[in-house]
Amino acid sequence: MVVFTDRVDAGRQLAEQLEFLRGRDAVVLGLPRGGVPVAAVVAEELDLPLDVIVVRKLGVPAQPELAMGAIGEGGVRVLNSEVLGLAQIAEDELFAVEAHERAELESRVIRFRRGRERQDLTGRIALVIDDGIATGSTARVACEVARGLGAARVVFAVPVGAADSIRDLPGADEVVCLSVPPQLIAVGYHYYDFTPTTDDEVSALLEAADRRRTRQRMPPAVSDPADATGADAEVSAARTAATAGEVDVEVEIPVGDVVLDGHLRVPPAAIGVVVFAHGSGSGRYSPRNRFVAEVLNQGGLGTLLLDLLAGEEEPDRAHVFDIGLLAHRLAAVTGWLGSRPETRSLPVGYFGASTGAGAALWAAAESGGRIAAVVSRGGRPDLAGRRLGQVQAPTLLIVGGSDTIVLELNRQAQAALGGPSRLVVVPGATHLFEEPGTLAEAAGLARDWFVDHLGAAGMVPGAARQKQAENRATGASE
Template identity: 50%
Template sequence: MQFEDRRDAGRRLAARLRTRYDGDVVVVGLHGGGVAVAYEIACDIGAPLEVVVVRTLRVPHQPVHAFGALSEDGTTVIDNREVTRARLTRHEMAQVQRDARHEIDRSSVFLRQIQPRVPLGGRTVVVVADGSATAAAMRAACRDARARGARWVVVALPVAPRSVVAEVSGDADDTICLAPTSSYAAAARSYRRFDQVSDADVAELLRRAAGRSSNPAHFAQTPPPWDEMVRIPAGDAMLNGHLAVPEHPIGIVLFAHGSGSSRHSARNRFVAEVLNRAGVGTLLLDLLTPDEEGDRARVFDIALLSRRLVAATSWLAGLGPISELPIGYFGASTGAAAALRAAADLRTQVAAVVSRGGRPDLTGSRLAEVVAPTLLIVGGADSAVLALNREALQAMSCDVELTVVPGATHLFAEPGALERVAELARDWFVERLSMTMPARPDDSNGEHRTRF
């Protein structure tokens, strides 16, 4: 089968999908050429267009070989056979993943300012590529959609190597390929025109599909829900963040991660998802830029981290529909010290703080100035940190509680430990944020309604 270009390929795929799926469908294009194909499908069947930013992990010095893929949300697919064949070390793999992470961040921050995330929960998601994507990249995109709540995942390809189609089918509920081929080279030859698709091209397609302005402040005039990457000015730095706000939120919680961690922390993302389901918005935030992450002095510069947390809090105050919502802080390890110090800043007016395995001792004299209700959560087997938190409990004069999770170590990796942390944080934030939430205009008797 011969395609004139990606536009032609998308229209032919749409004809197949039109008779196969209807209802609540979202079309997700792989960053690059996949979006060009997906755009035609979305327009034809009247579905929202979404982009997923995925990077293939290439073998160092052998770029023709790939050992996996990494998605925007941190979903990772590794081909252990290729790792063994190439004799890759953990250091080499980690370096490739770091480089891929930075590339993903650059693209996703740019694109999410134009197109906020489309909710996938309970919907049929059609993952589209143009035939050049690796199996690992498409599998990562499928798993990414599944993690975001997709009810049914379909892979739609105009052309692709047969081996790739077979491999991807294991991660999809349905797979459609109009023209299976013997190789990637044969797939590329199936197009008469197969030009490079840039970030600017993808952005333009997203604008057309959404039919709205590319103004980065669009969410200031748009009611939640939101689920998008954001860029936050903080002095001379631009911080990357992931803002997720459910419909009718009762408040927003900012996450301050511990040393060596980031907004991609699986533990904090788990807690954030629990809060989102309880009607609490979350901002997972990198308090250091990618260039600063390797500087250990900055990692432990609590004053710097707290200033940036204050800046992010001020930034939230400018987001229209959520600008008056009460704010909470969730800090982990050294990030808890930054959260407590920021909470002591009168500009933040924080309604509640939760510390997970925190280092309140690093807050210094500002600890006694915290007035926000504070919950200190520590693992029972984390003896050194537990002692520090017991000292903090005596030093603080606000409404403060210490809860010990029996048998848990510093990272709460034991079965059920992190779930307990999430439950404790959820209950603490829901109660405290609800108490300070302003009444909605449509509420009767001045009472607010909380949706769960």
């Protein structure tokens, strides 16, 4: 029985049941990888800090699937004395296993946090979240590790879980589970979309959460810096230096009789802004699109992640495939960008995924030349139909080499496009680019396309090329 559309939907539903933690001194801890997208939504909805809790099982050498203990950050180690005794594990054997797992744990921490400090749990509430619990072994260890890191109280929350495992979490003071089926065959059966989460997506979600918390900690700026003295002057200067002209805000965009929610980020000296047209009912919380947006931001591009459907429209799956409706809303959003002081002078591009690519090309065809470039990632450009011939914006079609049916549809669509285009095949990638490194490759291709074409449209091609060269040299998106 399917309960959740995807991990984002699961996070929204879970946040409603965790409302009692709003305003408390709590830290949301996602279990990598799949638990982090769920945790990210909960953290944002409840206005709490987000982090990961990385744990590693210590398996018996002759039977690795049998846990004799576990380790976490900060030197935390939890041992199962009963298993150690029965398996007759010597001290040097335990040391060797722990050394190996500790190295792997530290490697994962580096990949996930990318230099960010771990959230201090001392005396705080640790809200541990996963996307589902089957056997419960990882959940039990995570709760114990959170306690070992100083948490005063541990709450374990999960969208779906096996009844026996939910009852067997001695390390948790409280357990919140939305769905407990009579028989849990597999967690993934309870999601329409249970696509694996990548390391890059985990990092992007953590970075976005850090930016949100940093903005909230900033005190209001003094209205006139000339009037600021003493401590006020220091605060004003610090805030100005920290923001450096960057726009990073949640927005509401009125379109007809609905209001669309979005997240607008415009880095300093941006050369353009890219509007994301999500596919298959996805929205601004999508970890994949957030990762791509982060890569574009690093390339000097603004991004607008938005929900093309209002909350009350999402349950009706027919809206997801109403390409005309989605294209109309993209056009309206583009007009809204033209009314904002921070974006009105910037060239606009569209990034479309899946069905969203069809909507992006449809809207570009009817934009009267307003759209400077389009990128489709694993998209369905064919859904734009006869309007493909009217698309004059330079269009990049990125398709996975293993996504054979969609690849053929893209080849046919490219032949029908009215303007310049390029088709790039990412070897080994399937439709959602979930294979290691493939999403990063697609994001890099999109960044370069937008930098070239939006930079040219903004009449600063030299600056665009310089920014692109800098990104390639530093490996900003890798």
